[in-house]
Amino acid sequence: GHEMDGRQLLEALNNLFEKDPDINELGLVVSAAPTDHPEAAQSPSLVCFEDSNTKSPYILFEHRLGVAFWCVPSIYKYALQTFYSVSHSLNLDSTDPHDSSQILLAKNTTRCVLLINADCYTALNFRKKLIIRGYIERKEEIKLLDLIFTKHPKSGEAWAHRKWIFSSIDNDSNSTSLHNSPAKTDFVREQASNEIRVCTRVAEIYPKNYYSWTHRAWVLAQLGLVAVEEDYQEINKWIPRNISDYCGYHHMQHLLARLSVLKSHDHPSPLSCCICKLWLKEFNQVNTLLDLYPGHEAIWTHKRSISLLFFNQIAIQHNISPLCSVNILKRDLSGTKIYTKV
Secondary structure, three states: OEOOOHHHHHHHHHHHHHHOOOOOEEEEEOOOOHHHOHHHHOOOOOEEOOOOOEOOOEEEEOOEEEEEHHHHHHHHHHHHHHHHHHHHHOOOOOOOOOOHHHHHHHHHHHHHHHHHOOOOHHHHHHHHHHHHOOOOOHHHHHHHHHHHHOOOOOOHHHHHHHHHHHHOHHHOOOOOOOOOOHHHHHHHHHHHHHHHHHHHHHHHHOOOOHHHHHHHHHHHHOOOHHHHHHHHHHHHHHHHHOOOOHHHHHHHHHHHHHHHHHHHHHOOOOOOOHHHHHHHHHHHHHHHHHHHOOOOHHHHHHHHHHHHHHHHHHHHHOOOOHHHHHHHHHHHHHHHHOOOOO
């Protein structure tokens, strides 16, 4: 069949999002013809082009969108050119009412551009203006980014845009903290579970993702003791399943340091032994991992890092007793002697 042009491809894509606003996964496929996807062909949820005269550009199955390789250059070129045209005609800095059809076109074209090229800063910047003017809901934008990350999990610009969605509430786009605004604090608490879930999914599918781990740490920095303790428990489960991914260990170091600060606030001087118990537990867990996986460099690097962190920073800042420090040192050395025997 014949191939659709850029305009037709964009219209078809927009129609798919109208039919299924809960699309949650994006992928490129060699062919979007239903005959090439027998597992989906019999499903009532399948959406595709059945016209024998038209080469199918998309296949939608159980909220998962497949885009045929052949249509990417055409739709991207058309969407980008159309976006540039509409961005010049729309003056979002003006307080005058804007043409709703032009706003919708800007939203649809930028969405298409970002699904293909998540690092297009011009499109991201324009969507920031749409958010500020109230034409795009923040939750709607977060949902779009969730979809984008299924295809572009290491897009630095998209992760920065996600952080901006939170930090720009109250039009304070220069702020990187949520503590001074109740509205910001409420919003990040409301979205926190989804943020952690997305970061976890991305980290497991695409290992060593610096952006997702940095965003996770940033979100937790805005939250209190309960949220940090919950994440601590989750990372304790995550590390044994991803033993060679040092990102998990590095995040654990952040959690240990933050928990030490938060617990010290709950237990003022004389300091409770809860901080010592926290660190003793970590050294014991590391020694257990070394027993199981003695050859993994990531575990040894983590062991060295937490030793330096505790003795050079935590013990001094929180006035840890010498007796506690000695006990932790014994745990540290006991896990080392086993592997230094000749």
